[in-house]
Amino acid sequence: MTVPDRTSPAIDVRGLTRAFGGRRAVDGVAFTLRGGECLALFGPNGAGKTTLLRMLAGLLRPTSGTARIGGVAVPGGPAVRAAVGLISHASLLYGALTALENVELAAKLYGVREPRAAALRALEAMRVRDRAATPVRALSRGLQQRVSIARAMVHEPSVVLLDEPFTGLDAAGAAALTSALVALRSSGAALVLVTHNLDEGLSLATHVAIMTAGRFVRFEERGALDAPAYAAAYRELVARGA
């Protein structure tokens, strides 16, 4: 855990924009999250949510604006990348390697001490340790997703970016992921959770946002937000194609 500070922003995004040709996939997004906070980000397909996460992960350069992780602008150097864990649409795994080899490789690349033990703990946390010796290509989609989550968590990141992490998970996998995210939040990590599932998002979030056409059209604290009213407003925004 590299940035457990709850007073200064763990993620500070200002006017973040990314254009592909003439189209702005992300357009002037701004928000701040402190350690221990979780932003649930909702939005229709093509709203720019994945592009936003890829910029925060340092995989995509912004066209304009800034994003800072632990006070360091992204895409930064190794120090800022060490603080981030990314769970993507794709598994980021090697099919020919076993679950343990995949997670252990990530642990070694992140400089985790005792990488094998850390990898086994991460697989245990996702309740997939019994498949540690199985090649990833032989695992079901749901089990691959659990290994992928273990890979992203093995270095105990202080900022976790999750793109539809519950996709493909069964009830046990979803429960394991939820408890892992709750534990991460309690330990001071900041989370950005992209999801289409309002119930899952609202149950974990301290902040919620709706993104359409590259912009945040709503951003507020979860607090005493009325979930049914919020869901209705979200459906209306998506239906309007705002």
Place this chain on the structure above:
Amino acid sequence: MAPSTLTAALLIARKDLAIEFRTRTAFFSAVVFALLAIVIFYFAWDPTAVAAVDLAPGVLWVIFTFSGLLGLHRSFGVEMADRAIDGLLGAPIAREAIYLGKALANLVFVAAVQVIAIPAIVLFYNMPLAGRAALAVAAIALLAAIGLTAVGTLFSAMAVNTRLAELLLPMLSLPFFVPIIMPAAQATARLLSGRPVSEAASWLKILIAFDLVFVVACMLAFPHTIEE
């Protein structure tokens, strides 16, 4: 603490070789291609028109070039299946470590193909290769493999995201292979025709110079080819 560039490169190379060892698809393809090409060249050869010592170096380097491309194409292909490359790019390691690791694994791949292809060429063309000359040919093969993999790894990274990657990789790479292949073929020709090793020395120096230039230039260029 994040690993050093060299440590990270070794981790990536080891991972790539483990994947290739388990799947063996590219290696077997390259070896079968090399052996088939040797056989085809052998049967197409008219020994009364062209001496074996004149033909064998050309055959050797044509085979190395094209069999090497098979492995180079796969190098970044394995990273794209489930976007595993994002896992490497997101890790706290230098971009150069990814390049070095990939290039190292490719070097082992090309060298392994050479270990099988060179004796096959010697056997088919009845080359008098022994002693110092054999060691010198092995050294030339290794130096040429360094140059080929340095260039090929960079272009593999550039081509992999395109729809015509299989076509684009040789189109981009082959012009840059020329400064490597030419001194390697010239030096090999002299050694296979029984000339002293000292006669190949000037070509070896050119080969080493191009190796250095390509390794450094490609490593510096690599981060710019993979950043979006």
